[in-house]
Amino acid sequence: MDENIIHLALKNYSALLKRVDDHIRHIEKKYPDKIVCKKGCDSCCKFLTLFPVEAFAISAAFIKLPEETRDIVVKHLKKEEDACPLLIDRTCILYPARPVICRTHGYPIYIEKDGETLVDFCPENFKGMASFPKDILLSIEQLNTTLIAVNRHFLESIETTLPSPERIPISKAIFLLDEME
Numbered sequence: 001m002d003e004n005i006i007h008l009a010l011k012n013y014s015a016l017l018k019r020v021d022d023h024i025r026h027i028e029k030k031y032p033d034k035i036v037c038k039k040g041c042d043s044c045c046k047f048l049t050l051f052p053v054e055a056f057a058i059s060a061a062f063i064k065l066p067e068e069t070r071d072i073v074v075k076h077l078k079k080e081e082d083a084c085p086l087l088i089d090r091t092c093i094l095y096p097a098r099p100v101i102c103r104t105h106g107y108p109i110y111i112e113k114d115g116e117t118l119v120d121f122c123p124e125n126f127k128g129m130a131s132f133p134k135d136i137l138l139s140i141e142q143l144n145t146t147l148i149a150v151n152r153h154f155l156e157s158i159e160t161t162l163p164s165p166e167r168i169p170i171s172k173a174i175f176l177l178d179e180m181e
């Protein structure tokens, strides 16, 4: 598929990723000593399911990988492990194109439930912190609502009918572009 078409189809999604990345950068700048997430820490990297827009984006990145690398991923898929197939030597091979959820892993997200704010984050991060200022909390409900809207707009804007259910396992997501061509 033409690069310009891919770029246009992913315009809103790319804007959302930028907003999430900006938020994460803000946290990292504010708490440089409280975050231990680093290359090689793969405990969050489990098998994922993705919205079609995310699947399309990851597939557009996967297709550009060298054949040998793609072959390794295919071998991972055959093992049917719980780990994300995109992990090679404990590193995400599509890190710049990783989905939204992968960008928020480890950082404080929250949901409102029964009048309470429930916060979740990696226990290795933010050690010794008993509470979080509002500006570093990410509402997972708001994020999902935005992602659903971006996904809906994406599905309306592309001319191909995607042979896909609402959520696509990453094992199928990485081959989505091949299916569409």
Ligand code: SF4
Binding pocket: 044, 045, 046, 048, 084, 085, 086, 087, 091, 092, 093, 094, 095, 098, 099, 102
């Ligand atoms: S896409 Fe990358 S960051 Fe996300 S779970 Fe897979 S390996 Fe980890």
